[in-house]
Amino acid sequence: MRSPKDFFQPLAVGAPAPLREIPVRPSRMIHFFDPSNEKMAAKVPGLVGKLDVLLGNLEDGVQSDRKEAARDGLVKIAQNTEFGQTQLWTRINSLDSPWGLDDLLTLIPAIGDKLDVVMVPKVEGPQDIHYVDRLLAQLEAKAGLTRPILIHAILETATGVANVEEIAGASPRMQGLSLGPADLAASRRMKTTRVGGGHPGYLVRTDPVGDDLHAGRTTSQQDLWHYTLARMVDACVANGILPYYGPFGDIRDVVACEDQFRNAFLLGCVGTWTLHPVQIDIARKVFSPAPxxxxxxxxxxxxxxxxxxxxxxxxxxxxxxxxxxxxxxxxxxxxxxxxxxxxxxxxxxxxx
Structure with missing residues (x-):
């Protein structure tokens, strides 16, 4: 077991000292873009200053034959863009994939001075964070970086949720956690094909008002993610890191999107993912307190x-x-x- 007094020592000779407190910066919207998509990449400079976080996505949503193009595209974008107050994050491929290691080996030496946060998908326990923590320290030392790159974990498996407290406290690099409802639903064998949001079949019904068990009974749709989100928020707060809602997949339904974002905000989340430009203003509105x-x-x-x-x-x-x-x-x-x-x-x- 590692001694608590050694927790804030660098994990590699020459690596920057770990932070003792995670900086709280506006991160209401984490806006995803595919660096292998030239049209998306061309829009990035125009988004700088308008968004709290720009995230170059290398994982889900990027086809397997485009993984290297996405990685190389992110390097090019970062090297040629000044981000100012807008944070630059990336979501690497999962640690059990053929691409996750190469993502870090490529990105940290090339653009480590620009990257604020590395988002790690499908984190199952503290061991996953320990692996990335040590590797980042080695790469930071080799690249001569002067500030540590932070880690953000996505809760996408039942095992990850069961270990959420240990994940949140696994490293001084831990910046926050996001809910990953689609993969989590599959992991739990939940019977929904939606990405976030409620489900019309998950409901409560008022008591019967007479002999007819169908007459006069109203129903209310419930939130499939309330338990997980609340547990994630508690784990984050207990460990001094930040909780986020994840994706809302029905781009057209901006009304339900706003409702879901607001539920997360009221529960304690500081921001959310935005997958489409139409969701950006919703996140900005919801995750900013009303005047x-x-x-x-x-x-x-x-x-x-x-x-x-x-x-x-x-x-x-x-x-x-x-x-x-x-x-x-x-x-x-x-x-x-x-x-x-x-x-x-x-x-x-x-x-x-």
Missing amino acids: EEVRWARRVLAAMGDGTGAVMLDGKMQDDATVKQCRVVVNLAELLAARDPELAQAYAAEKE
């Missing part, structure tokens, strides 16, 4: 003074616990306002 919520949170903080005791505002009791809730909203608003001029203006107007 009226920010105004109310500021009112509570102002009324509570030092944050102890209790006061009544508009007939609602506010105490030490609600102060903590309001600080979450105000702190997020201030973080986003520093990045987003439109939000800064909206939040400033609520101060008046």
Whole structure:
């Protein structure tokens, strides 16, 4: 067993020192693009500054005969683009694939100074993180990098969910976790072919109102992912890393997409994946506190003074616990306002 005092020592001679705290940067939308698709690649420079995270995808969604082209395309894009405040992430191929190792061996020496986060799919346990952790340290040392590249894991298997707490705490590099509903559904043998969202067959029904068991009974569709998402959020918070919703596959259904994103936001997620441009503004809207919520949170903080005791505002009791809730909203608003001029203006107007 590794000693706790050694946890923050570099895993390779010459590698940068691990971070003791994960930096919290706006990451409301993690926007996926295929670096092997020339039309998509050409749009990347125009997206810089408009998105919180751009992710060069090398895994699912990239055909096997295009894997090397995607990898090479990402190198070219990164070398020729200044990303400014927009983070650059990549999703490598799974560790049991023929491409995952070469992804890291190619990307870190070539563009390690540009990469913020490596997203690792189908993580099953802390052993997967330990492998990538050591390999990244060796490659960072060889490339002479001065800051560590962080790791983001996707929960896509039942085993991964069972080990989520150990995964979240496996390395100082751990930046966050995302829910991967499609692969997770297959792993669990769930009977759904949807990518995220609810299911009309997963419902609750009101009690019968008479002898006819069908008459007058209403139903409500339930969320297949509530348990997993809530458990993932708890594991992330307990280990000082960030939770994210994953993909919502029905691009056309922007209404249900917004609902799913909002559920994740309310549960504690800081962002989500966006697979199509139409989802970008939805993520920006949902994962930014509404101006009226920010105004109310500021009112509570102002009324509570030092944050102890209790006061009544508009007939609602506010105490030490609600102060903590309001600080979450105000702190997020201030973080986003520093990045987003439109939000800064909206939040400033609520101060008046």
